[in-house]
Structure formats: C-alpha cells, structure tokens
Amino acid sequence: MIRTTASLSLALALPAGAFELQQPVDCTLGETCYIQQYFDHDPGPAAADFTCGPLSYDGHDGTDFALATRAEMAAGITVLAAAPGTVKGARDGIADFAPAVEGRECGNGIVIDHGKGWETQYCHLKQGSVLVKPGDIVQAGTPLGLIGQSGAAAFPHLHLSVRQNGVKLDPFSIGTTACGSTGDDLWSEDLPAEPGGLLDIGITTAVPEYDAIKAGLLSPDLPTTAPALVVWAYYFGPKAGDEIALSITGPEGEVIAQRLPIEKTQALAFRAIGQKLKTEGWPPGAYEGTATLFRAGQQIDRMQVSITVEP
Template identity: 60%
Template sequence: MIRPLALLTLALATPAGAFDFAQPIACTLGTDCHVQNYFDRDPGAGTADVGCGNLTYNGHDGTDFALPSLAAMQAGVDVLAAAPGTVRGIRDGMPDIAISDPAAPPLDGRDCGNGVAIDHGDGWETQYCHMKQGSIRVRTGDRVETGQPLGLVGLSGNTEFPHLHLTIRKDGTELDPFAPEPATACGTVPPDTLWSAPLAYDPFGFTGAGFFTAVPEWDAIKAGLDSPATLPTDAPALVLWASYFGPRQGDELTLAITGPQGEVIRQTIPIDRTQAIAFRAVGKRTPQGGWPAGSYSGEIALTRNGVELGRQGVMLTVE
C-alpha cells in the first residue's frame, strides 16, 4: 500500500471555456496507484515536473497513472473517460509486455500501445495509452460520458510498467492538466488546473513493503510479492523490504525490525542516486535457537532534507 505523507494539492479553478477532466483511472491515488511521471515543463533538454521534481522525462507530454504491480494489472483496473465526448479512434491487439523484454514485438510507431482517443469538441481531445490487450470496450463513433469505462490498464506499447498514460490536447497542443498555462513556474500553486476535483502532486511514495526470508528479486516485487502473515521460528532469515517511487540523491531511507525481545535491526541508508523507482532491503540470519515466537513489526521511512516524506509499516507473526 502506498501511504504518501507529503502532498501538495494543485486544483483551484478551471480556465474559462475549458473542460473539467476527471481522474481517468479507477483507483485511489496514494493507496493503490500513483502518478509515476508528470508532464515535462522544461521546454529545453532538461526536465522538471509541476513540483520542480524528477518525476518526468524529457518531452513527456502527459500524465502516467501507475499501478504498484503486475498483479494489480492482472486483477483489472478500469480506464475511465475523463470527460464526455465522441470516440475518435481506438487500437487493440498489442500484447502486454515490457518494451525491454526480448520477446516484445517492434512498435512500428505504435508507442501508445492499445488505446482510445476521444474528441470533446471545441478543439479538446484526450488520448489513453498502454491499455490491456483485448480490454477496450468502446468503438470509433461511440458517445461516452465522464467516468464511463473504456477498457483496462495494461502494459502495451512503449512502456516498462503497468500504467495509463493520459494526454490532454487543446487545438493539437499538449497541456499539463496540473498547470495548463505554460508560463506557470514549477513549484508554485497554479491559478488554475484542468482537473474537476483536486489531484495531489506527490514527490515520493511507497509502492510495497513486506517481510521475506531472503532479499527478494526485483522482478518478484514488480510482479506483486506478498508479505507473509506468519513465518516459522527456523526461517533462514528475517528480511524487511520496501519498494518506492521518486527517490532522490541525498534522501535517507530507514528500515527497522522490532520483535518480542526488542529491536532486531535498524539501518539508515543514504540514497546515492535519483531514480524513478527502486527497492531496498535489510535483514538478519536466524540466530542460534531460532527466532523468538511472537509479533514482529517492520517500519520504513524516507526523509528528504530532514523532512519525512513517507512511512510504511508491516506486521509478521513468528510461530
């Protein structure tokens, strides 16, 4: 579960004559989904998201609503029409596979993957990308209403993680829905947004955490690794892991395990490089005689410039 603690609300009013756009994915930001990449507001070779952070990349023209794991994608999360309009076009049939997988087919210009484009009139358009193969429920020419399911979040096209990429255009120009006026400086609360209800800018969040008997593989975490409710007293090791988005060089990540006899391990790890997503783990091998039976808690926290941005807790019973 994601539990962001530092959120900046960025929705105040909507520009005159503009559409109100609703959240285009059926999840709760900060709980079971998050924004992985925002609109790149830097017009040059650099990058800057709406909060002057690193959650974007050069030329990114939309908003990426990400799921925490492949398991969440496989369970099915609806993509929703962000405003009423007419379906201008669709694409389906592309496989759900990471672009880095050697088995991924050539894109041939189909970077969006499976998707839907909606014409809202008066020059407004939305495009929904990377949808799940075979999930699209609308056809070209269909009239849709706000919140109507269009299909499911997937892993098609040019992507490495399950997410919905939403692009909003006015007269062919891509706009940042968090701050549609290009002159708005990053890091400032914009005078208007395109969201019909406030969406929070979150520079960091946890996407998962748990106990394990060894340092888990990154692929297992991305797939949706579950934390066990119980472990035996002779488990080979007790490891606490956490995955997260938005870490920056200079951050500090603290992981601690406490058991029935007190603290088992506590480690503060300096983050040595800025990344989009990452994971870390700490643990100890089984002591002589095994782990004491009882309740164990894991606590993970990240601080930036002395300010705590997120905290996550997990529980375990040893018996």
C-alpha cells in the same frame, strides 16, 4: 499494511464553463494508485515536473497514473473517460509486456474528441480490455478499458495525454512552460499529488529479486528456523539526498534498523536490510517491518507490514 503519507492538494479554479477533466482511473491516488510521471516542463535535455520536481523525463508529454505491481494490474483497474466526447480512434490486440513496435508506442489506446479542439488520449491499456469503438459517445466516467502494460511501458499504467488544437498540454498547469509557475489546471476536483513515496513493503528470508517485487510479492508467515529476516521497501520518485529508514521489530524488541542514504534520483527503486539467524531460532510471535522515506529531513511517507513467526 499501514501507510501514512504527505501529499499536496493541487487544483486551481478555472473560469465557469471551461473544459474540465475528472480523474481517468477508478482508483484512490496515494492508496491504490499513484502518479509516476508528469508532463516535462524543462525545455532542455533535463526534465522537471510542474512543481520543478523529478517526476518526469525528457520530452514526456502526459501524466502516468500507475499501479504498484503487476498483481494489481491482473486484478483489474478501470480506465475512465475524463470528459464527455466522441471516440475518435481505438486500438486493441497488442500484447502486454511485449517489446514496443515503432509507431505503436501507445499500445492499446483510445483517442476522444471533446469538441472545440480538445482531445484526450489513453495509452497502454490491457490487451482485450478496450470497451469502445470509433464513433461511440462517452460521458465523463464512462469505462474505456483496464490499465495494462502494452506498447512502450516499463510498468503498468495509464498514460493520459491532453491536447488542444494539436498542442500538448499539462492538465496540472496549462498555459505555462516553465516549472514552478501558477498556470490553471484542468481538474474538476483536487487531485492529491505525492512528491515520491513508498509503494510496497515486505518481510522475507532473503533479499528478493526486483522482478518479484514488481510482480507483487507477499510476506508469508515464517518458521522460527528461517535463515534470516529481511525487510524490503519498494518506492517511486526518490531524489539524490533522500534517506530511507528500514527496521524490523519482534516480540523481544528491535531485530535490525538502518537509515540509508539515497544517492541517485530514479523513477523506481527498492532497498533491503536483513539479519541472519544467530541463535537456535527466532522467538515466535509478531514481527513488524517499517519503512520511512525522508526528504530534506522531513518524513514524506511511511509503511508498515506485520508477519508471524510460528513455532
């Protein structure tokens, strides 16, 4: 797959010697992982991330570093200690994908004490992956376990919470309450943050089931007698008013193309368009599917996928 994306470079300098965090997941933001939800800065029943964008929900008290599919979770993505400290608590043994149990919404998780009132908490780790126990000393970057989907988790991700003296803080904008403010962040290096984007794209012979897309659906080579060609796109953070353009181009030119309005702000969504077989068969050769996400008329992300139609 080929991908292009627009992102924001988000980091403000902290005073020398201040508490700092490194990225808590061994992945590349915008490529092999993404941030699905940020800390909620709206004091009322609505929700807003620190940029006043929609990537949060009411009362969300952390940052969700997410994987696009359960297949990527199965492959294993390591959770890392965000700063040096001592493990204060750890829990394992909660099954992934099981209903959340009251009081254990974090699922398999870890709390690290960093001194001077600072703590970080790591939630929803994969069952059986937790590598540390209370009392262990860790450094920034020490492996803690793997991203999972245990506890109250609707998708595979790490929920990172940051606290100082029991007060929950947004590591992207500390010391502020309203969104759009210019509070310092806690990151030791710039973290690219996307305002929403594409997670996956594929070409199939029918509109796929949403659960299959979330699991990690491949685009196999197809015969010339395939009953239809369908291009689908899976994306996060869509806002009402956005648009998504989908197309398939084959060896003889355009097969289908549509630009569709997005009418609802959501955390995750997918769209698909297709063309039924109208002739004796699809021309053999390479076919390319493209998805482009637009906000306020500007491209914010683009993905492509190629398949071969075989004679």
